[in-house]
Amino acid sequence: LCKLTGELNGQQSHKVSGASSSSRKRKRRIKDEVEEEGAMPQQAAAKARSANAYVSELRATLTRYEDQIKELARQPRAQPSPPARGVSTGASNPSPPGIAPFEPTGEVPPPSYAKGTASIERAPGPLFEQRLRSLFHENNGKDPDSPEKDAPEHLENEDPRDLPFTPEWTSTNELIKGIPHQAFPKEAESNRLLNLFNSYMGVTQHFLDQRTFTDNMTLLFNSQASRARQMDTPWFTLYLLVMAMGKLMEEDPREVRGPPGAFWFAEAMRRLPPLHSISEYGIVGLEILCLATTYLQWNDRKNDAYFFVGTTVRLALTLGCNLPFSEQKCLPSERAHRMRVWWTVYMLDQRISAGLGRPASVDDRHLSFDLPGPSPGFDSPEPLNVNVKIARTTGEIMSSLYSRGALSQADLVRKMRNLLQSLHDIGGSIPADLAIDFSNKQFEVTRAGASLYLRLFQSIILCIRPILLQKVKDKVQKTQKQAVTSAISQLCLLCNESALRIIRILMAMQRQEEIAPFAFFDLDAAFSAAFVLIMRGFAHKQDSQKPPPQELFQAIDFLEYLSSAGNQAAAQRLKDVRQFSAYVWANVVAFDKDHDVQMGDSGASHGVPQVGNTPGAGLPEQSGPSPAQMPLTTPTPSSSVPSWEGEMFGGPADTYGSDTLFGLNLDENLEQAFGLEAAEGIYNSFNDPTLPLTGVDQLDWAELEKMMAPGGSVFKYPRRNFTMVQSISDSVSILGAGNEASRRILTKEAVNFLAILHRSFEPTRQHLLKLRQQRQIDTDNGHLPDFLPETKHVRDDKNWRGAQPAPGLVDRRVEITGPTDRKMVVNALNSDVWAYMADFEDSNGPTWDNMIQGQANLYDAIRRQVDFKLGEKEYKLRTDRTLPTLIARTRGWHLDEKHFTVDGQPMSGALFDFGLYFFHNAKELISRGAGPYFYLPKMESHLEARLWNDVFNMSQDYIGISRGTIRATVLIETISAVFEMDEIIYELRDHSSGLNCGRWDYIFTFVKRFRNRPGFVLPDRSDVSMTVPFMDAYVKLLISTCHARGVHAMGGMAALIPRKDDPAANAQAMDSVRADKLREVKAGHDGTWVAHPALASIASEIFNEHMPTANQIFKRPEVKVTRDDLINSVVPGKITDEGVRKNLHITLAYMEGWLRGVGCSAINYLMEDAATAEVSRSQLWYWVHHGVSTAEGTKLDKTTMLNILDEVTKELLKSAPANNKFELAAKYLRPQVTGEDYADFLTTLLYDEITSVGPSWKL
Known part of the structure; x- marks a missing residue:
């Protein structure tokens, strides 16, 4: 052979x-x-x-x-x-x-x-x-x-x-092709990325001479002439690779195509000279290849990295960097640098080769292990030397223990003992300032120290893992005839303890924000540790009372964190770990995620949870698993804490002496201590012809799959039907009142589904909300919103399309909107419209009763069981025609549902609304010729659309309907979303049914986003019409974008309502509605909104006349809309005393109604909801904050505004009924109109006032 x-x-x-x-x-x-x-x-x-x-x-x-x-x-x-x-x-x-x-x-x-x-x-x-x-x-x-x-x-x-x-391997070109252009970093950004790079890579490895690199970077930004010279040198290629590595080490959500830093890496690859001339670069050429290898390794491009590292090793040898210090003929500082770079190359070669099970590029027997010593101007070499020793031992493990027959039994056992002894000694040589005190449960780590320990424990696992696999195999096949020897048991325990310590280190790193989303060895360590814990769990599979260890959940949380950052390798390993875990612990819902693990494009960083906010970030101090982690059966005292002892794995590892490695005495000869039987067991573990192990994680993982599911595959275990999932009420608290509607809607199965939604997507939601805060900070600091350069390829690609219109959504010319109270539901469905947007958001006050009763009302309406009688009046659904298509609008991502908590956390209001409506009604809607359709509000970025798409895919898989059945129309009602409309449709492609001009929220966020910028003042609200420059540009771009992608472009809502007391004024108002709808249909909108049934006939008349077809998607107007057009705040009009007073009146009156649970109010013959009230509130804040004066000369300051507010409050109180809430509303409004405090949303500001949290009740 x-x-x-x-x-x-x-x-x-x-x-x-x-x-x-x-x-x-x-x-x-x-x-x-x-x-x-x-x-x-x-x-x-x-x-x-x-x-x-x-x-x-x-x-x-x-x-x-x-x-x-x-x-x-x-x-x-x-x-x-x-x-x-x-x-x-x-x-x-x-x-x-x-x-x-x-x-x-x-x-x-x-x-x-x-x-x-x-x-x-x-x-x-x-x-x-x-x-x-x-x-x-x-x-x-x-x-x-x-x-x-x-x-x-x-x-x-x-x-x-x-x-x-x-x-996975074709060529490196596969990684860099199609990467959109990205500007080179400026000086401050360059220094930041360099510092990031050094903090992660500059202690235990050595890629650069920091002094030389920093000097060159100073020249790069010194002047245009010096910049041109620097960019024409090989050093600039090195600089690009350092910047690319720095991007891999940060949490940057703006990358959506290719891994972070991909453009700079691609540019470096374009500048790379051919192999025959790279040696002319000298040590810089070696540094370039070394960094290129590392970038590929961090992106899980194993074959590319192996190819590059081989060339890197040979260049280093050719340059003589491997020679002993005394034999290198150059200055002492250059010798020190060359030696450190050489040993970094050596470590890369050993580990990349071991990870693939391939031969290393250099044979240790041909090397002189003259490790670096102290040198002036360089960091201490001790961490690097420890790292080299671990890498050398790892290579020796692969070349000796896994050589399958190359060693005799005695030699193999002796070799194992020597390798473990070597690892023990290396662990003891870790510098004191990097050492970890494992006796302290809340130990702290340094990035460098953590890296060394992770590599050390991985090597221990690699050395022992075949023994553990063999024992699992014996148990599965029932071939074990005698009790496991003490030595074998201790080896298995050592493997397990190494895995546990790996996870504890990762958790400590996460607490301290020391994790890089693409850190290759952190991912490798987490997967390796999870591998061991799952093997041990399978050995206890017959004991159904043994829950998984909390460290396994922490490993999964860690992999979720990396996956949500766009790390595709982490996403795949996460899927594998979940599926194996679900196979071993079949009754744990947290593992029941056999749907696709969703991830960002490499580098997409679309949901990078901030460190410390992931579910597992705080687990190490807990004494046992959290409620989310426990089995679904009620835990007994004996099962509340995982027991990982047993005859197969030895006893617990407590306190060990200095001469032991987790209790394994290495001062005795292993072969003698274990005896012949133990030696045979060790040898057979590495040389079992029916268990071909390679030391490569993925290949050995495949062998584990075969053992755990003989004759089949773990990946093919039957998908669990949701009706069979046991109750998880122990970890869900329903704090709202229990009544007939809530008990009918909150079934055990529905609650299970809600809990799974929460656990699956809450970390990403929280991170996306933090990104919103960051966008505001960026704008305050002078960075205006703009089209994303990293998604230019999505906008420029004219070939992709959204989904074809779904049944019931082809013709949407008039849609009525309104809350979900039973009367509104019946009236809306009886209106002469094409669709009804049932609103759980802006027009709905989110009291517990409103939310639950609204779900019940829609449940009944879909089944045509919503008829009711109120006094003497009956409300019945029409039977003379097909009813309008029902579209539900959920709450936005920013709102919580505090009456429903999972694992002690309030659930997302958006997922609560979506989950109940979808779970109960999706299949019923399909049976009636439609489907589960949604409006999605308050979207701020395509990353938020991506999260919705993930939710849709998981949910459809969960109940067993085809992906793409759900359709969603996104309301473009934020200034940031208007720059990402193509991207939003792209993220939702198979689920997209178009975009909607959410005009009032759009004006609100325009004021909100630029509230700290003095140049964005707007006049009275009534002057900010749809024809002002920034609104006109918004409408044109939305229509053009939607039609280019084959989806609907929906118009917005005119806030006017009919007046019965004044025919002349009513006629004028209706003329205004006609003009608004005529503008929309001529602009190219495919439909529009009305807020009152009486307006439906006006809108229908206009659209029927000017749009004889079902829609106008075939119209593709060519428009040129720029960033400046979209943020053009030049709006004709004035700020008047009357406008100030109207804004205060509207905001105060709306807030008072909202505090009573009324989500929309008729005020001054306008239908005011949260969006229109937000415009008024935000304008008031802006005017005071920037010291604006009205046209009449009134200086709008804090005192003036509060005086006017008091006057308006008194006026409203005069005609208000008893038990009104105007004083409470005024209390909340006062700090919001003085230019000081600014709540993100009025609804979040007031929400606690309408919550009715009580004791949790049982299902």
């Missing part, structure tokens, strides 16, 4: 293609070579004969192994699982010659270790293991002479996105 693998990886590779070519293609290629070599027919013929002989030998070898597989199949043992998911037998993505594919490809034939076997039968290590996987997968069941390419293997009912380990 040495010969076989040597030929596969060596000189025969140009004649014999890799894993994806058949033998006939090899012959054909050889024949072509013979024909082209006409001048040398004899040599060509010799080549052909040699190649044919090789092919014959290869066939014979394959046949021999096929016979061994058949023989093994007859032996009585557990059936192997089908080939690992994600494997392709095709040639669509062949590995380059000499690079072994590393994907798991199914059952691996065990090599023979019998005496007398020919040399070709000996397995040299993991590289051979992976080669054989590809060879057998390629040839399994195929005619060896077939000229056809291998057809890809299709696994039944498999989604490619579900595949746990798929081919």
Whole structure:
């Protein structure tokens, strides 16, 4: 087999293609070579004969192994699982010659270790293991002479996105192609990113001479001339890579295409010289390759990193950087720098190679381990030296323990003992300022110290993990005949303790905000630790009372954090860990997330939770799992704390002496202490032909899957029906009053669904709300909103479209809006309109009774059971025509539902509204020819749309309906969202049904966003019409964007309502409504809103006349709208005393009604809701804050405004009924109109006043 693998990886590779070519293609290629070599027919013929002989030998070898597989199949043992998911037998993505594919490809034939076997039968290590996987997968069941390419293997009912380990390497170009332009960072940003880079990478590794780099960066920003010179040097390529690495280390939500820093990395790659000239760069060339390798590694581009690091090692050797300090002929400071860079390259090579199970680029036997010593101007070399020693030991573990037969039993056990002893000694040599005090449960860490310990514990796990896997296998197959020896038990305990400590370190890093979303080794460590904990959990699978350890939940929380940052590798590992965990602990709902793990585009950072806010961030100090983590069964005293002891794994690890490593005595000879039986067990764990382990996490994970689900796959366990999920009422508190409606709507199944929504998406929601705050800070600091450069590719791509209009949403020319009280529901559905927007948001006061009764009303209306009688008047649904399409508007992301808590946290009002409406009504709506349709308010970015899309996908999967059934129309009612309309539609593509001009909220957020900028003053509210410059630009861009993407562009709501007391005034008001609707339909809107049934006929008349078709999506007006157009605050009009008084009257009257639970109020013959009131409140704040004077000369300051407010309050109190809330409303309004305090929303300001929190009641 040495010969076989040597030929596969060596000189025969140009004649014999890799894993994806058949033998006939090899012959054909050889024949072509013979024909082209006409001048040398004899040599060509010799080549052909040699190649044919090789092919014959290869066939014979394959046949021999096929016979061994058949023989093994007859032996009585557990059936192997089908080939690992994600494997392709095709040639669509062949590995380059000499690079072994590393994907798991199914059952691996065990090599023979019998005496007398020919040399070709000996397995040299993991590289051979992976080669054989590809060879057998390629040839399994195929005619060896077939000229056809291998057809890809299709696994039944498999989604490619579900595949746990798929081919990934084509070239580095795949990573950087299509990356949109990004400006080079300015000086302050450059210094910030450099500091980030140094804080993460500058202690335990050495990539740069900081003094030289900083001097060059100063020159870069010194002048235009020096900048031009610097940009024309190799150093600038190095600078770009440092900046790209810095972006990987921060939480930047603005990246949406490619990983963070991808443009700068791509630019560095374009500047990279060809290999034949890079040596001319000297040490800078080495630094460039080293950083490029690291960037690829952090982006989980393992094959790219392996390719680059090989070149990097050879350049370092060529430059002599590996020579002892005394032999390097240069200045002392340069020698110190070169040696440190060399050992950083060495560490990269060892770890990248180990991660792929491939040979390292350099043999330790050829190196002089002359580690760096102290040098003036450089940091202490101790952390770097410790890191080098750990990397060297890791490489030794892979090359010796996993070499499968290369060591005798005695040598392997002795080698293991020496490796563990070495790791023990290395751990003891970690500098005191970086050491971790594990006896302190709330220990603190440094980034450098944490990195060293994570690598140390990973090496321990790598050294011992096969023993643990073997013990799990014995338990699964019931082949263990004798009690586990003490030594084996202690080794398993050591592996487990290492995993626990890894997670505790990660949690400490998270508490201290030391986590980088793309930190490769942090991800690797979390996955490795979770791997161990799941194996141990499976060993206790028969004990249903044993809950998972809290550290497993913490590992999952950590992976969720990385995944939400756009780390695709973390998202896949998160899915794997969840699915295995759900298989082991089937009764834990927190693991029941077998839907797709949603993630951002690499680098999208769309939901990067702030460190400390993830669910697991505060867990280490807890004595046991949180309610969210416990099994769904009521815990008994014996099961309330995880028990991880047992005959298989030894006792608990408490306090150990200085001469032990977690209780394992390394001062004794392991082989003697364990005895022959233990030594045999250790040896067999590494050399079990039915358990082919490689040390590569993903490949060993595949073996674990086979053991845990023999004959099948963990990834194919039956999807749990939601009606079978046990109650989770112990962790849900319903604090609102219990009545007939609430008990009918809040069923156990519905509550379960709400809890799952909360646990799945609350961390991301909280992070997105923090991003809103950051946008405001950015605007206050002078950064005006603009189109995102990183999403330019989305806007410029004219080929993609939103979803086709869904049933009931093709013609939406007139939609009525209003709250969900029973009377409104009946009146709205009886109106002559095409759709009814049932509003849980701005026109609805979110009292507990309103929210629950509103859900009940819609539930009944959908089933045509909403008729009722009020006094002598009956309210019945019409039966003479099809009812309008029902569209529900949820609350915005910013609102909580404090009457319903999950794990002690109030639930998102948006998810509460969506969850109940969707859960109860989706299938009923589908059966009636429509679907679950929604309006989504207050959106501020495409990242928030992405979160909704994630919610939709999970929810549809959960109840078993097709993705794309949900449709959502987004209200563009924030100044930031108008710059991301393409992106919002793009995120919701399959669920998008268009955008809506939320005009009043849009004006509100215009004032709100620019409230601290003096140049954005607007006149009286009545003067800010739809035709003023910034509103006109907003409308034109919205219509153009929607129609270009094939979705509806909906108009807004005229706030006027009919007047019965004054016919002349009413006629004037109706003329105003007609003019507004005529403007909309001529502009290109596909429909409009009305707030009163009496206005429906006016709107219908206008749209019927000017839009004879169902919509106007086919109209594609070409518009040119710029950033300046959208923020143009030049609006004709004045600020008047009357305008001030009207604003105060409207705001105060609306707030008073809202405090009584009324979400919309008729004030001065206008329908005022939260949005219109917010415009008035915000204008008042702005005018006072900036010291504006009215046209009449009144200086609007704090005293003046409060005096007018008092006058308006007294006027309203005169005609108000008893028990009104005007004084309470005035109390809240006073600080909001003085230019000082500014609540983000009136609704959040007042919400606590209308909550009626009581004791939790049972379902």
